[in-house]
Amino acid sequence: MKLRHIGLIAAGLGIALLVTLFSPFASSSPDGLERVAEDKGFSGVADSPPYQLISDYVFPWVGNKDLATVLSGIVGVLIVAAVVFTIAFLLARGGGAQRSTTSGGGSS
Amino acid sequence: MALIDPSTLQSIQAPAMHIPDGFLSAPVAGAGFVLTAAAVTVAVRRTNHTLGERSVPLMGVMAAFIFAAQMLNFPVAGGTSGHLLGATLAAILLGPWAAIIVMASVIGVQALMFQDGGLAALGANVFNMGVAAALLGYAVYTATSRLANGRLWLRQVGAFAAAWLTVQAAAALTSFELALSGTSPLNVVLPSMMGVHALIGIGEGLVTVAALAFVTATRRDLLPAEATVSEG
Numbered sequence: 384m385k386l387r388h389i390g391l392i393a394a395g396l397g398i399a400l401l402v403t404l405f406s407p408f409a410s411s412s413p414d415g416l417e418r419v420a421e422d423k424g425f426s427g428v429a430d431s432p433p434y435q436l437i438s439d440y441v442f443p444w445v446g447n448k449d450l451a452t453v454l455s456g457i458v459g460v461l462i463v464a465a466v467v468f469t470i471a472f473l474l475a476r477g478g479g480a481q482r483s484t485t486s487g488g489g490s491s
Numbered sequence: 492m493a494l495i496d497p498s499t500l501q502s503i504q505a506p507a508m509h510i511p512d513g514f515l516s517a518p519v520a521g522a523g524f525v526l527t528a529a530a531v532t533v534a535v536r537r538t539n540h541t542l543g544e545r546s547v548p549l550m551g552v553m554a555a556f557i558f559a560a561q562m563l564n565f566p567v568a569g570g571t572s573g574h575l576l577g578a579t580l581a582a583i584l585l586g587p588w589a590a591i592i593v594m595a596s597v598i599g600v601q602a603l604m605f606q607d608g609g610l611a612a613l614g615a616n617v618f619n620m621g622v623a624a625a626l627l628g629y630a631v632y633t634a635t636s637r638l639a640n641g642r643l644w645l646r647q648v649g650a651f652a653a654a655w656l657t658v659q660a661a662a663a664l665t666s667f668e669l670a671l672s673g674t675s676p677l678n679v680v681l682p683s684m685m686g687v688h689a690l691i692g693i694g695e696g697l698v699t700v701a702a703l704a705f706v707t708a709t710r711r712d713l714l715p716a717e718a719t720v721s722e723g
Contacts, residue, residue, distance in 0.1 A: 408563075429512065
């Protein structure tokens with residue numbers, strides 16, 4: 384892994400983690416779909432999820448709601464990054480590894 | 492005069508934006524999985540042959556940023572909020588196929604771990620916000636980029652338009668799915684969804700243009716060849 388890549392990963396993850404610090408200030412108003420569902424009277428047909436892990440971006444067992452939200456964001460950022468790094472690494476090895484192309488993925 | 496039962500109240504208080512379970516009928520949800528599976532299969536095939544060394548770190552970073560940004564609901568008019576999709580941004584920086592993989596991963600983790608978006612509705616959610624959004628956003632951006640002919644401000648207008656349109660398209664697709672499921676008639680749900688998301692799309696456009704400007708200023712080498720036309 385090249386130095387520039389490590390810099391990119393550190394900076395990118397840093398920005399993403401920084402963004403999560405603002406999550407307690409996010410609007411708690413219903414979003415577009417929820418607003419329409421409420422206004423048009425079909426929000427009630429939503430089923431509860433069959434299980435809950437970090438439901439609604441509030442980390443369980445943490446008393447402070449802001450802290451619980453930020454914590455869920457940090458956990459989410461790290462998990463999503465780990466999942467996509469793994470997938471992308473496997474895909475790159477699958478065929479693109481030998482070619483050190485600098486062009487974008489847009490091949491169409 | 493509506494009776495409010497507690498379960499309804501709970502479902503509307505949560506700042507979750509994706510389609511929850513219960514909104515889609517089994518055939519519509521199933522069709523969502525079929526279309527998404529087909530698109531992801533194509534995406535894997537395409538990236539398997541074109542994914543450059545540059546793309547691996549950028550895909551992970553992109554996914555992390557989109558997840559974080561999707562948590563930040565911003566207020567729009569009338570006690571409503573919206574948040575970034577990110578598909579256009581990902582498609583511009585990574586190409587549409589890698590963007591589909593990024594979006595599918597983000598939306599998948601949101602459904603499985605954060606109960607944001609239903610499990611049965613996962614296919615439809617990925618199709619609306621990932622597959623369709625990435626393909627459309629990329630198509631609109633590349634078309635306008637070509638027309639822009641190197642003029643930076645025109646490319647930015649193109650990026651804004653692409654981002655705004657993907658939000659409209661995702662809202663329209665969701666409306667059709669809700670109507671096909673018998674949840675809400677199309678003439679009721681479509682105008683409301685398009686109206687609300689016309690505002691939310693402005694936020695999508697602004698964040699997309701700002702993020703592209705940030706990448707251009709800090710790591711120009713990350714931009715794909717067709718996006719690095721020198722500004723005139």
